[in-house]
Amino acid sequence: MMLCVVTGGAGFIGSHLVDALVARGDRVVVIDSLVNGEHRNIAGHIDAGRVTLVKADLLLDGWQDALTGVERVYHLAADPDVRQGSLTPDSQIHNNILATYRVLEAMRTHGVPAVVFTSTSTVYGDATIIPTPESYNPLEPVSVYGACKLACEALISAYCHGFGMKGWVYRFANIIGERSNHGVITDFIKKLQDRPGELEILGDGRQTKSYLEVKACIRAMLFAVENSDDVLNIFNIGSEDWVDVTTIADIIVREMGLSHVQYRFTGGERGWVGDVPRMQLAVEKLKALGWQPDVGSLESVEVAVRAMLGKAVS
Ligand code: NAD
Numbered sequence: 001m002m003l004c005v006v007t008g009g010a011g012f013i014g015s016h017l018v019d020a021l022v023a024r025g026d027r028v029v030v031i032d033s034l035v036n037g038e039h040r041n042i043a044g045h046i047d048a049g050r051v052t053l054v055k056a057d058l059l060l061d062g063w064q065d066a067l068t069g070v071e072r073v074y075h076l077a078a079d080p081d082v083r084q085g086s087l088t089p090d091s092q093i094h095n096n097i098l099a100t101y102r103v104l105e106a107m108r109t110h111g112v113p114a115v116v117f118t119s120t121s122t123v124y125g126d127a128t129i130i131p132t133p134e135s136y137n138p139l140e141p142v143s144v145y146g147a148c149k150l151a152c153e154a155l156i157s158a159y160c161h162g163f164g165m166k167g168w169v170y171r172f173a174n175i176i177g178e179r180s181n182h183g184v185i186t187d188f189i190k191k192l193q194d195r196p197g198e199l200e201i202l203g204d205g206r207q208t209k210s211y212l213e214v215k216a217c218i219r220a221m222l223f224a225v226e227n228s229d230d231v232l233n234i235f236n237i238g239s240e241d242w243v244d245v246t247t248i249a250d251i252i253v254r255e256m257g258l259s260h261v262q263y264r265f266t267g268g269e270r271g272w273v274g275d276v277p278r279m280q281l282a283v284e285k286l287k288a289l290g291w292q293p294d295v296g297s298l299e300s301v302e303v304a305v306r307a308m309l310g311k312a313v314s
Helices: 012-023 043-047 082-087 090-110 144-163 184-194 214-227 245-255 284-288 297-308
Strands: 003-007 027-032 051-055 072-075 114-120 166-172 174-176 198-201 211-213 232-237 262-265
Touching: 003 012, 012 027, 012 043, 012 214, 043 051, 072 090, 082 090, 082 144, 090 114, 090 144, 114 144, 114 214, 144 166, 144 232, 166 214, 174 214, 174 297, 184 198, 184 245, 184 297, 198 245, 211 214, 211 297, 214 232, 214 284, 232 284, 245 297
Parallel strands: 003 027, 003 072, 027 051, 072 114, 114 166, 166 232, 174 211, 198 262
Antiparallel strands: none
């Protein structure tokens, strides 16, 4: 049993992580401003006395003492909107870089020895090697979001090497599933609920990326942190295949029971400024520890779509 903090623990991925930590008996403190997270995502655990919620903005003071006696911080709080980040970078600079710096400083002053951080495939930019391994370079992000996450990785490296902490940095593919409130699947479902006869698809619909269902992502996160022990441990987390955007649209249309939906492509190989049209991560490093990916991109999309439409998931 461990006392840990999950920043962003009321959000999409964070609340699934909290489910898993509670299930294995850890004591969990969630720090979340609820700017994008939902109280209801963790309400059951709070009511059961298994989770404490500190409702606080990491950019303000008042939450730091929640780190007293904590053995591990899972730092997930962030502005995750890649598309918006390239239009208005300010929120990403603050909620990603500055918030991460403040979490690391609070860890340093409270003697917390371990940080787990959720980074992203977008740190690789338009990688020329696909599947892309952790050793790929140069790291040349094409989005503000990717740039901010790379800056966070660098800060974590410096704090781990300089102040006796250990760090786990996970570069995620697209993580999808129940409670998600952003990304391509959310976007398509909302558009089709508004106008069931047509669907605007950003770009040419051929953007091809790797997707991983959120529960599989959480299993990989916890496996890696329990099975590696360097000062800084960097792992890609994703599935071993990819799927294109038009196929995702087809799955959503089918699962919503729609027919004759007219697709309208906005054109261009990228959906937006900073979009990476082809992404698949090499996961050999994690597999070498003994982890086995148990779900591919297509199945991840199907499970996520059904869950997000409120259908029973087998
Ligand atoms: P999310 O928006 O559901 O979760 C982020 C949480 O952080 C929210 O609950 C929000 O309220 C909270 N938060 C944001 N700014 C805060 C602040 N200043 N102070 C306190 N709380 C704050 O997003 P998610 O998809 O669950 O992402 C979780 C993490 O995983 C993020 O770090 C994101 O960048 C990373 N990530 C996600 C994906 C993906 O596909 N979803 C891919 C790569 C990386």
